[in-house]
Amino acid sequence: MDRLTWVVLFAPFMTKLWVTAKGIYVDNGNPFDKGTLEVLNFTISQHEAPLLTKVYYPQKIDTYAVLFFTGGLLGWIPAESYDDVLIRVASHGFVAIGVNYLPYHIPTPPPDVRHRPHGEGVQSHESKKYLEELQWLTKHLEGRIAQQTNRTTLPRLVPAFDHLAVSCHSAGCDPFADIILQNHTLAKAALLLEPFSFNFKTPLTFNMPALILGTEFSTEHPRCIWPNEGYDHFYDLWKCPKIVMNVKGHGHCEMLDAWMYSVCAKLQFCKANADADLNKYHSFVQGISAAFLTTTLQGRDKLQYITNTTALPVELLEFKKDLDC
Numbered sequence: 001m002d003r004l005t006w007v008v009l010f011a012p013f014m015t016k017l018w019v020t021a022k023g024i025y026v027d028n029g030n031p032f033d034k035g036t037l038e039v040l041n042f043t044i045s046q047h048e049a050p051l052l053t054k055v056y057y058p059q060k061i062d063t064y065a066v067l068f069f070t071g072g073l074l075g076w077i078p079a080e081s082y083d084d085v086l087i088r089v090a091s092h093g094f095v096a097i098g099v100n101y102l103p104y105h106i107p108t109p110p111p112d113v114r115h116r117p118h119g120e121g122v123q124s125h126e127s128k129k130y131l132e133e134l135q136w137l138t139k140h141l142e143g144r145i146a147q148q149t150n151r152t153t154l155p156r157l158v159p160a161f162d163h164l165a166v167s168c169h170s171a172g173c174d175p176f177a178d179i180i181l182q183n184h185t186l187a188k189a190a191l192l193l194e195p196f197s198f199n200f201k202t203p204l205t206f207n208m209p210a211l212i213l214g215t216e217f218s219t220e221h222p223r224c225i226w227p228n229e230g231y232d233h234f235y236d237l238w239k240c241p242k243i244v245m246n247v248k249g250h251g252h253c254e255m256l257d258a259w260m261y262s263v264c265a266k267l268q269f270c271k272a273n274a275d276a277d278l279n280k281y282h283s284f285v286q287g288i289s290a291a292f293l294t295t296t297l298q299g300r301d302k303l304q305y306i307t308n309t310t311a312l313p314v315e316l317l318e319f320k321k322d323l324d325c
């Protein structure tokens with residue numbers, strides 16, 4: 001579809017977002033550049049909130065759209081391991097929340113994502129916990145940020161949960177597919193980074209914009225994504241608007257911070273590009289993520305930064321989009 005057709009078809013959707021995005025901070029820069037906002041962080045313990053939570057928020061007091069993120073292995077890979085990507089996104093005007101799913105105590109072995117009992121998909125224990133966590137944050141995060149910054153007077157920084165995107169890496173997308181299927185209006189968008197799910201089998205019957213990222217090496221030996229349950233599978237089950245891309249020459253470890261990446265690549269936990277320029281790769285992830293989230297949550301159309309694939313700082317093996325809703 002050419003751009004004009006896209007604008008015409010997508011316009012009602014955009015217009016709606018534009019109106020409802022009023023009052024939300026809007027990023028005016030190039031999504032591939034470092035954001036202009038200074039980003040702070042703090043941790044909320046599992047005694048206080050339902051799940052261990054890391055919050056990245058701009059220092060500047062304003063009203064921000066929110067990203068609710070969980071890491072790989074059903075949320076077992078700590079959100080801290082994605083610091084770099086989450087901070088980069090937050091610097092474009094988002095409160096980015098990284099949630100850790102740690103229901104067991106170490107040294108309980110991590111879950112086998114392949115063999116989660118069948119039928120545990122929708123309304124599983126994990127999904128319920130994530131929903132509880134989201135409800136807790138919706139109620140308490142604004143106050144918790146105020147407390148963190150010793151802000152006793154107005155104005156306060158507002159995380160606008162009515163402008164929420166869910167985001168996940170790898171099998172963190174398994175419970176997140178559940179919660180999206182359970183509640184169609186929970187989020188305004190889904191940012192699915194190398195998603196994997198053994199349980200996700202029900203096609204969406206509603207429209208929620210999705211940006212779906214895949215990588216070449218993630219499905220190659222030693223693979224961390226089974227091809228039929230990875231990014232293409234998510235793309236097939238999703239309804240429009242949706243975009244999927246497969247990045248050449250990169251793998252599953254590269255989404256992580258430098259230290260975790262080096263462990264992941266050295267132990268060959270997943271096939272990785274051992275010589276990856278992480279700074280360049282993370283700025284690519286930041287660019288497509290910020291462009292997508294600015295469009296869907298902040299109400300400013302920056303999709304050309306994603307759809308003009310020749311301008312991307314990586315090479316793609318595949319690019320598909322269905323924006324014809």
Ligand SMILES: *[C@@H]1O[C@H](CO)[C@@H](O)[C@H](O)[C@H]1NC(C)=O
Nearest residue numbers: 039040041042080083084087
């Ligand atoms: C998180 O905040 C602390 C200060 O509260 C700072 O020392 C640390 O560097 C921050 N972490 C990251 C990853 O920016």
Ligand SMILES: *[C@@H]1O[C@H](CO)[C@@H](O)[C@H](O)[C@H]1NC(C)=O
Nearest residue numbers: 040145146147148149150151
């Ligand atoms: C908030 O107040 C506490 C206690 O007075 C202090 O230790 C902390 O540094 C303050 N934090 C900020 C961000 O000013």
Ligand SMILES: *[C@@H]1O[C@H](CO)[C@@H](O)[C@H](O)[C@H]1NC(C)=O
Nearest residue numbers: 138161182183184185186187
């Ligand atoms: C779905 O999520 C929205 C936004 O959080 C909430 O207002 C609504 O009550 C939820 N619906 C159900 C059926 O849980």
Ligand SMILES: *[C@@H]1O[C@H](CO)[C@@H](O)[C@H](O)[C@H]1NC(C)=O
Nearest residue numbers: 003304307308309310311312
């Ligand atoms: C896409 O990006 C290329 C390379 O940066 C640029 O030359 C071209 O004008 C862009 N096309 C559109 C339609 O924006």
